[in-house]
Amino acid sequence: MALRTADTLMRASTRWLAVVLPLGVLLRSAFVWLYTPGRFYWGNLIHAHSHTAYFGWAGLGLMGLILHLLPGFTGRPVADSRPLAWLERLAPWAVGGALVTFAWWGYGGPSIAFSALNEVLWVLFAVAFWREVRQMPLRTWPPALWLIGAAVLMLLLSISGTTLVIISEAILDSAFPLLYQAGVYLFLELYGDGWVEVGLMGVVLAMSAGASEERPAVRRIALAALLLMAPAALRMLIPRGLEGPLAWLSVLAGALFGAVQFWFLALARRRWLPEAARPWWYLAGLSLAAKALLEFLPLLPAFSAMGLNRSLVIGFLHLKLLLLSSSGLLGALTVVRGAASPWAFRLFAAGSVAMVAALAAHGFLAEAVRGTSWPLYLVAFAAAFPAAIGGIWAARSWR
Numbered sequence: 001m002a003l004r005t006a007d008t009l010m011r012a013s014t015r016w017l018a019v020v021l022p023l024g025v026l027l028r029s030a031f032v033w034l035y036t037p038g039r040f041y042w043g044n045l046i047h048a049h050s051h052t053a054y055f056g057w058a059g060l061g062l063m064g065l066i067l068h069l070l071p072g073f074t075g076r077p078v079a080d081s082r083p084l085a086w087l088e089r090l091a092p093w094a095v096g097g098a099l100v101t102f103a104w105w106g107y108g109g110p111s112i113a114f115s116a117l118n119e120v121l122w123v124l125f126a127v128a129f130w131r132e133v134r135q136m137p138l139r140t141w142p143p144a145l146w147l148i149g150a151a152v153l154m155l156l157l158s159i160s161g162t163t164l165v166i167i168s169e170a171i172l173d174s175a176f177p178l179l180y181q182a183g184v185y186l187f188l189e190l191y192g193d194g195w196v197e198v199g200l201m202g203v204v205l206a207m208s209a210g211a212s213e214e215r216p217a218v219r220r221i222a223l224a225a226l227l228l229m230a231p232a233a234l235r236m237l238i239p240r241g242l243e244g245p246l247a248w249l250s251v252l253a254g255a256l257f258g259a260v261q262f263w264f265l266a267l268a269r270r271r272w273l274p275e276a277a278r279p280w281w282y283l284a285g286l287s288l289a290a291k292a293l294l295e296f297l298p299l300l301p302a303f304s305a306m307g308l309n310r311s312l313v314i315g316f317l318h319l320k321l322l323l324l325s326s327s328g329l330l331g332a333l334t335v336v337r338g339a340a341s342p343w344a345f346r347l348f349a350a351g352s353v354a355m356v357a358a359l360a361a362h363g364f365l366a367e368a369v370r371g372t373s374w375p376l377y378l379v380a381f382a383a384a385f386p387a388a389i390g391g392i393w394a395a396r397s398w399r
């Protein structure tokens, strides 16, 4: 049964990818032609896209992969349990409900309720994970499990971010905008960089072959990620007015996290990667290197202006979530179910790189050079098609 849960979650995640990517293409069209999406609002559709991507595609996919890998760590099959049974039962409602309510109403009672239901899934998953690993003393944990364990902890900690958002919106009636922003970025950092990125680092180590002397280094990487993630999240408040020691602490934490990501890449370079995943993980590795470098940007005075530029922020988010996390996940899924067509990879890689590059170029050029805004948005829109087709094609045999 537990094996079936892993399979169900991985299949479900690829179905959600097939919803998220076309929705992303639709959203990009709005930057090329100004029009209204029928009875919907673009802002609500953006929330539907991002929450389904996080909760459905990345979240369920990573949970499925971890459940699939757990027997390799513990030496026995994952036990059937009530938390796992409920996780499987509730997952389609939690993600589907969030998609529909965000698309229809945006942030509000119904979408907050479904977001909370997703948080229940995370707790159920963490309980099932803990039950599997609690008999193993920490010092015997293999390096990959350290990263995965830290990632699961950060998944739980990310609930603090959404809780702050709910308190700020529903109880304090948006009276403290910085509190709302702190909640959003705490969630984004702990969920996106913590749970998804660090979890994928663990998955890559678990699925590749390498030297056992890496153990202390990987342990330090996992601990550093755990300590740095929450303070690093506060960097994003600097363009919105955060100053003083807290601002500097956040910049330092972010830069250290950049160094930690380079450290992981140095270790991963020496590993033997499974053939099917290789192109996907090379793309993810290059994206991780670019992202790690960008973690040092807040040290520059120009950061505040960049942090308020929508194209640069969205370009960075898609470097992280499309180029890095999605190719990491797609690569891991190919290890479980066999290689994807090389053309699926080529389309995904070319489209995603072009889209992120066009958004970055838009961020730097649109205001400085007249007449560049629309053509760059057109390139980002055109590039979204191959990215979406390649991603859905690569995940196809799981549906």
Ligand code: HEM
Pocket: 020, 021, 023, 024, 025, 027, 028, 046, 047, 049, 050, 053, 054, 057, 058, 310, 311, 314, 317, 318, 321, 322, 325, 326, 384, 385, 387, 388
């Ligand atoms: C073909 C692929 C994709 C396209 C074309 C696309 C397009 C878009 C667009 C147009 C926006 C809104 C931009 C704006 O408001 O300026 C957006 C936002 C976002 N997307 Fe995507 N996306 C894609 C894939 C993904 C994936 C795979 C993920 C996550 C795994 C993701 C996560 C997000 C997030 C978190 C936001 C920000 C939402 C916010 O600011 O509230 N996207 N995307």
